[in-house]
Amino acid sequence: MRHPLALFDLDNTLVDRQGTLAEWAAGFVARHGLDTEEQSHLVGMVAARAHPPTFDAIRARYRLPPSATELWRAYCADIAALVSCPPEVLDGLDALRSAGWRVGVATNGASDIQRAKLRSTRILQHVNGVFVSGEVDVRKPRTRHFALAAARCGATLDDGGWMVGDSVVNDIGGGRTAGLRTVWVHNGRSWPNTSGHGPDHTVPDVRAAIDLLLHTTDHERTTA
Ligand SMILES: [Mg+2]
Structure with a gap:
């Protein structure tokens, strides 16, 4: 499987x-x-x-x-x-895992603050793996950041996958370069005209991104 x-x-x-x-x-x-x-x-x-x-x-x-x-x-x-994470988002992460996805967090930042947020929001308990750039100083948009995040989930970038995030450069540009499909959480912004190739999908918030992933076909799930 x-x-x-x-x-x-x-x-x-x-x-x-x-x-x-x-x-x-x-x-x-x-x-x-x-x-x-x-x-x-x-x-x-x-x-x-x-x-x-x-x-x-x-x-x-x-x-x-x-x-x-x-x-x-x-x-x-x-x-x-x-800080908090909405219950419907935590439920969505669980739904993805129940549907067979490996779910991870790929975040830039200092390890102590990012880990404190992941613990207090209980996100840690709803994902397979987490990679924080400060742990080995490998920040997005470097492909190695995404590779390390995939590894924390027991996965590899060779099998493709998806990156969901709000940053045009770090999440969408970086994810795409790493061979991942991308979902941009626009948070009320327009895609900047100067930023070349856009995301595969644009959504208003992360719960919408989760719903989109839950409705992808088997082919779409793993093909970059
Ligand atoms: Mg962000």
Whole structure:
């Protein structure tokens, strides 16, 4: 029996990262007595790259007493407490696995924050495997990232499969180069005209992507 592969991006695909960051920033400025106008700046800094050095910059900008390590740990705990994955998405991941798919997460980011999110949302319990770029410093859109994610699911890119994500370059461009079919979660955006070959499918959210995969033919499931 063949087990087609479905890889999912995490941030702004399986979970609402932007919404979670906005909530976190509101709490951060309140706790540290900062101007509320700093919220969007904080979101921008963390959205660009959520890793310990960002908190060196945040600590310096606001002259905060805790160390950058303490701020980073608090950030990881705060985000884990705030982030969620909708029940219908978790159910959808289960439905894919019940239908014979191997389901994985392929995400860029630091291992501690991405793993904290995967645990607290319980996504870890609903997939076959996870690969976080920070574990071996192999980020999307490199093909090796997708190969490592496939391997975590007991699969190989040679058998084809699908990549679902919101990033034009990392998920759709990278997935396509890796030989995967692609589903772009548009999150209200239009496909940029300058980005060459588009995705195989475009959907409004990840649950729609899951439904699409559940309705593919056997041929479509494994042919790149
Ligand atoms: Mg994303």
